[in-house]
Amino acid sequence: MSDILEHMAVAVQAAPENAPLRVQYARLLLEHGRHTEALENASTALRLDPADGAALALVTEAATALTTRAPADPPAPAEDATSSGARGFDWDRVEAELGVDVPQPFVDDAMPAGPADEAPLVPARDESPSADGLLEVSHETITLDDVGGLEPVKKRIREAFLEPMRHQAIAKAFGKSLRGGLLLYGPPGTGKTFMARAIAGELGARFLTVTLADVLDKFLGQSEQNLHSLFQRARALAPAVLFLDEVDAIGGKRTQYTGSSGMRTVVNQLLQEMDGMGSDNDGLFVLGATNHPWDVDSALLRPGRFDRMILVLPPDAPARRSILHHYLEGRPVAGISLSTIVDQTDGFSGADLEHLCASAAEKAMTDSIASGEIRPISMDDVQAALAEVRPSTTAWLQSARNVVSFANNDGRYDELAAYLRSRHML
Ligand SMILES: Nc1ncnc2c1ncn2[C@@H]1O[C@H](COP(=O)(O)OP(=O)(O)O)[C@@H](O)[C@H]1O
Ligand SMILES: [Mg+2]
Structure with a gap:
């Protein structure tokens, strides 16, 4: 010493x-x-x-x-x-x-290993044209494995573009040209944006995010040209995925903007770009996400545009289990019964579950610092946090009932209707 x-x-x-x-x-x-x-x-x-x-x-x-x-x-x-x-x-x-003897972290049986994903496509970051501030080239490191649950959604995303992008020759041979659009919709916090980030992680520079608010705000009066040049850049990178988040902001029902001809022309421009008018959209895949699909201009939902809609649901029990495990495993925990938490979190979104884990951790940490004794996160902390975190998807599902009851003539929301019926909400 x-x-x-x-x-x-x-x-x-x-x-x-x-x-x-x-x-x-x-x-x-x-x-x-x-x-x-x-x-x-x-x-x-x-x-x-x-x-x-x-x-x-x-x-x-x-x-x-x-x-x-x-x-x-x-x-x-x-x-x-x-x-x-x-x-x-x-x-x-x-x-x-x-030399601390800490009880077993999880008292339930161990987590089954998640399905192994395919090797990620090699990101070709340097080939991308420099972004002009509107077009963000992805540097995401998360992959689809980080997204808990949502297996049917992942499957459709793999089929719709991840696989074809990996095996372009095969996709072409079967006459399935890689183009089109897919719209993710569902309650807030269910992982739509998160899912897009994971796809970006898989695709590297072949995934482009457009910040729609920027297109609209910064270039008032020249939004159409900007939208066009963004699509042109994406086409130059093809095969590529162009992601439009909160698409209801730009593709909002045109009637809402009768007072704003600027917005209307932007919507029309977006329709043209998605149709590939005067341009070749082969190899360009447009991915959209929205919490309010009923506010999206129905013209955007026609064939060749966002013609496939995928419902992103609140996580079911196995999905909640894997999300909870994901957010707790990096933290000191003891005696946690995932099954018990899963049973108490019906209607929680992925974001709610993440918040729940963070609150429980905060309680244990505050306690540890105050008492000077290491105390891992226990079920008591989780229960205390549960008393404060409410499931956030209920309100959305309730409002969705009206849409499904009164505005589902074309069967667009059949998947949502089936889900509501399964929960006896319809
Ligand atoms: N299925 C999920 N698996 C893991 N984390 C999730 C999941 N869903 C949501 N989250 C967490 O909640 C956060 C917010 O979700 P987000 O993707 O923004 O929701 P949305 O776009 O559907 O409103 C994500 O960044 C992620 O941390
Ligand atoms: Mg989002």
Whole structure:
């Protein structure tokens, strides 16, 4: 032990309630690679003065050091330690170092491994033309495996364009030219945008996102030309997927904009682009997403445009299980019964489930910091969080009832109607 550390240790012993002193000692310990003791002292300081920003920073730093670097110090008794509970915290490692005996994380049977996906297409990022601020070239790293549930949706996306893009020769031979449009619709938070990001992760530079609000806002009066040049860029990259999120914003019922001829011409331009008027749309796939399909101009839903609509439903029980597992596995958990949570979260969207996990984690973390004892996320935290997080899809499904009852003449919403009936909502 170096002299200065020895002196500091004596000083801290003499004044155990002196928070700034503890912080200084913790920083020194950290510098000497004694991460566990650093964490211990920093968290004691934080307990003494919860407003001490330096102490909090050191807790985080020491916890990170503990989980990312080789163990440099001998294990300390469990009751002296605490942790920040930060995301990505390597619980096993800390457990081993501190000699903490933590109960089994999940009390249910283990999760079945998700279906293995095909190898992602090699992203050809550098071939893409430089974006002009409206056209975002994807740098996503998530893939379809990160999207919980939604198996039927993933299957249709694979069939509609992922597979044809991987095997263009075969698709051509069977006369299935790669073009067209597909519209994802469903309650908010069910993963439509997330799904698109995952597809971007699979396709790399062959996936282009258009920020519609920008097309409309920034170039008032010249939106049509901009829309055209965006489509031209995508065509130049073909085979490619062009993603229009919240398509109801631009493709809104034209009658809504009778007062705004600007918007109407944009909608007309979009129709022309999707038809490929005067341009070749081969190899161009347009993916749209919306929470309000009934507000999308029906002209956009005709053959050759968004002629396929896919309902993105709130996750069913197995899907909720996999989403919950996904958001809890990176966190310190103990005694969690996924089945119990699954049973209590009917009607929760993927976003609701993510929020639930984050709230439970926050409760355990706050507690750990306040008491100075590491406490993993327990079922009590989940139950407390459940009392605060409400399922957000119910309101959407209720309003969808009216549409299905009164405006489903063409059978467009048959899938939605079947779902509502299965839930006895119709
Ligand atoms: N099926 C899912 N699997 C995993 N995470 C999900 C899922 N659905 C939603 N989420 C989470 O909720 C967030 C919000 O979802 P989002 O895709 O924006 O919903 P939508 O576009 O359908 O309104 C996502 O970024 C993701 O973190
Ligand atoms: Mg969205």
